[in-house]
Amino acid sequence: GQNIDQPTEMTATEGAIVQINCTYQTSGFNGLFWYQQHAGEAPTFLSYNVLDGLEEKGRFSSFLSRSKGYSYLLLKELQMKDSASYLCAVSDSNYQLIWGAGTKLIIKP
Amino acid sequence: GAVVSQHPSRVICKSGTSVKIECRSLDFQATTMFWYRQFPKQSLMLMATSNEGSKATYEQGVEKDKFLINHASLTLSTLTVTSAHPEDSSFYICSARLMASYNEQFFGPGTRLTVL
Numbered sequence: 099g100q101n102i103d104q105p106t107e108m109t110a111t112e113g114a115i116v117q118i119n120c121t122y123q124t125s126g127f128n129g130l131f132w133y134q135q136h137a138g139e140a141p142t143f144l145s146y147n148v149l150d151g152l153e154e155k156g157r158f159s160s161f162l163s164r165s166k167g168y169s170y171l172l173l174k175e176l177q178m179k180d181s182a183s184y185l186c187a188v189s190d191s192n193y194q195l196i197w198g199a200g201t202k203l204i205i206k207p
Numbered sequence: 208g209a210v211v212s213q214h215p216s217r218v219i220c221k222s223g224t225s226v227k228i229e230c231r232s233l234d235f236q237a238t239t240m241f242w243y244r245q246f247p248k249q250s251l252m253l254m255a256t257s258n259e260g261s262k263a264t265y266e267q268g269v270e271k272d273k274f275l276i277n278h279a280s281l282t283l284s285t286l287t288v289t290s291a292h293p294e295d296s297s298f299y300i301c302s303a304r305l306m307a308s309y310n311e312q313f314f315g316p317g318t319r320l321t322v323l
Contacts, residue, residue: 142314146310194256199250
C-alpha cells in the first residue's frame with residue numbers, strides 16, 4: 099500500500115531551527131511537496147522536490163533522497179507565525195497526491 | 208497567478224438540506240479539480256477527482272449520490288452535499304491542477320460546513 103509517515107507534533111523555540119521528517123512508500127514517484135496549513139485555513143505551497151538534494155527558499159529548505167524514500171523540511175530562524183501544520187505529500191505514478199497526516203509545529207517564545 | 212476561490216467560505220444548514228460549494232480557478236484553466244474533506248486535527252482526505260466534461264472519480268467509501276460533483280467548465284467545479292447530516296460537518300477544500308502542469312495543485316480557501 100501507499101504510506102506517508104511524519105511526526106504528529108513537534109515543539110521548537112522562536113529563533114531556532116527545526117527539521118520535520120517525512121518518509122514515504124508509494125506506487126511510483128513524481129515529486130514530493132511540502133505544504134503549510136494554519137488552523138482553519140487551506141494548505142499553502144512551500145516546496146517541491148523531484149530530484150535528490152536540497153532546495154532552499156528563504157528560511158525554508160527541503161531535502162529529498164529518492165533512494166531512501168525520505169524528505170525533510172528545514173525551518174530556520176523560527177517565528178511565532180510558523181506555528182502551523184506541515185503536510186508532506188507525494189505525487190504517485192498517476193500524479194495523484196498521497197498525503198501525510200501532517201506535523202503540528204508549536205513555536206514557543 | 209494560480210488563484211483558486213471557493214464559495215461560500217462558511218455555511219450552516221439544517222439536517223436534510225442540500226448545500227452547493229463552488230470552486231473556481233480565477234486566472235488559469237484547470238482540466239482537473241480535486242475535492243478534499245478534512246475533519247478536525249486530521250489530514251486531508253481526497254473525496255473525488257473531477258475532470259472537465261467527464262464524470263468525477265470518487266475515492267473508496269465516498270458516496271457519489273450524496274456528494275454530487277459537476278465540472279462543467281475549465282474554471283468551475285461544484286460539490287453538492289445532498290441531504291446533509293451532522294456527520295457531514297467538515298472543512299471542504301478544493302484544489303485545481305494547471306493544464307500545463309501535472310503536479311502542483313493550487314488550493315481554494317476552503318468551506319466550513321456545519322450541519323445542525
